[in-house]
Structures are given as structure tokens and as C-alpha cells.
Amino acid sequence: MPYELQELAAISGMPGLYRLVRAARHGVLVESLDEKATRTLAPARNKVSLLSEISIYTQDPEQTVPLTDIFERIYQQHGTTAPVTAKSSEGELTEFMAGIVPDYDRDRVYLSDIKKVANWFGIVSKHRPYQEAAAPEAPAADETAPAEVAPAPKAKRKSAKADAEPAANEPLSTGGVIGAPDDAPEAPGNPEATVPAKKSRKKAE
Structure with missing residues (x-):
């Protein structure tokens, strides 16, 4: 997993992204994913969406692309900075998404969704290190x-x-x-050849 998204979430009514700290009596204690790392209580009425559970629709109704894979593809193509922002034009946003997921569903993935992907990627790549997956090499040697x-x-x-x-x-x-x-x-095998020689002497006698 290139970017660890398990504890990161988007919360309705609260801008940016947050790291889940622990459950509280009246909501969830969260920490803002920015330089300040401010801790606050997200009310229970607010919807908490874990990034690790978000996917992008494709033209195949039974297939989606996890946000983790989306972030990996963006990183491989553009590094730590997405080429679009929330202020980019419609054409730039759709071209960007088509370059990441060529078969994304144009009807169910809205421009607002693409803007969120670009914005979230920028926040995550800035505050979370990229981790390359090099684990498969060890099993190959074993x-x-x-x-x-x-x-x-x-x-x-x-x-x-x-x-x-x-x-x-x-x-x-x-x-x-x-x-x-x-x-x-094989070298000691030569003395074994002398054993039959002794037997042959006995026969000769």
C-alpha cells in the first residue's frame, strides 16, 4: 500500500482530512491532517468516510478502483503533486481522471468527485510518506x-x-x-577398485 489510508477520513461539514484518534462518547476524536495537527471532536451526526473504503466507479458495474490504487497511479504518473486542482477546468479534470482510470464511469463520477481526489491526494502526499512495495522480492528468493x-x-x-x-x-x-x-x-572411489583386485588374487590362488 503506497499511502497508508486506514486511519484517514473525510468528515462531512469539516474541511480537509483527519486522522481518527479514538471513539468518544458523543462522536469521534480526530486530528487534522495538516501542520497544526489540531485535535477536535467530530460529532456523531457527521458522516465519517474512511479513505481506505472509497472507490471510483468504472464502466463495469461490478468493478470499482479503490482510492489507494488511484493514489498509487497518480504518484507513478505525476509524483507527489497532482496536475489539477479544484480550480482546474472541466476538460483538465476529466482528462486527468481518464489518464488515471481510462474506463471510469463518466455518468457516476462527477467533477466534484475528481476535485476531491486531487485535493485529498495533495493533502495525503504532503503529510504521509510514500511506501514502495518491495516485499515480493523476498519470497522469490525463498x-x-x-x-x-x-x-x-x-x-x-x-x-x-x-x-x-x-x-x-x-x-x-x-x-x-x-x-x-x-x-x-569419486576420488575415494578409486581405492574401491582395489577391492575387486584382492578378490581376484584369492581366486588366482
Whole structure:
């Protein structure tokens, strides 16, 4: 999630955005998302809309685009500053939204909605750090580890001595490291060739 929106909300009758602090007896204690970070009580009669639960309609009646994804797309295309404001023309606003969500529903998404998206993005990007999602790289490395360690049982079958060396190196090994002990048993394999030689001498006697 590029911008953490879980605790951020828009409150009817109150300009700007707010961070939810805790529930109060007659409403919700909130903190303004600005330089002052002023705490105030939002009355229970005011509608609180969590940004994480807001979506944009698309031409597919069964599909919407979460505001979190909208903010990610704006950031990727325009950085931390949206190219439009509440004072932008209708053409600029619709062109901006079409660039972010090409298939947005032109009938159900109003100009006032686009203005809110641009305004909210400006507030959030100014007071919340952007977090890049780099988590998928770690699982990719973990998935390759089992495949590389898999050849280890073959070394165990060859000899008991070979088991001791790979076992100590398994956590740090790759296919090449495990392969090194596999080559070692082949050298001691030459003395095994002398065993049949002794048997052949007995037969000769």
C-alpha cells in the first residue's frame, strides 16, 4: 500500500482530512491532517468516510478502483503533486481522471468527485510518506532455495562420509556448493577398485 489510508477520513461539514484518534462518547476524536495537527471532536451526526473504503466507479458495474490504487497511479504518473486542482477546468479534470482510470464511469463520477481526489491526494502526499512495495522480492528468493537444496539427498545415498560435509553447509549452500562434496566421493572411489583386485588374487590362488 503506497499511502497508508486506514486511519484517514473525510468528515462531512469539516474541511480537509483527519486522522481518527479514538471513539468518544458523543462522536469521534480526530486530528487534522495538516501542520497544526489540531485535535477536535467530530460529532456523531457527521458522516465519517474512511479513505481506505472509497472507490471510483468504472464502466463495469461490478468493478470499482479503490482510492489507494488511484493514489498509487497518480504518484507513478505525476509524483507527489497532482496536475489539477479544484480550480482546474472541466476538460483538465476529466482528462486527468481518464489518464488515471481510462474506463471510469463518466455518468457516476462527477467533477466534484475528481476535485476531491486531487485535493485529498495533495493533502495525503504532503503529510504521509510514500511506501514502495518491495516485499515480493523476498519470497522469490525463498522459492528457489528448496530447489537448490533438493540434490542433497543424492549425496547422502553415496556414502556416510559425504553426509557429514553437506549437512554442515546446507543452510548456506547452492547447487554448486552441494555438488562439491558429490565430487569428493569419486576420488575415494578409486581405492574401491582395489577391492575387486584382492578378490581376484584369492581366486588366482
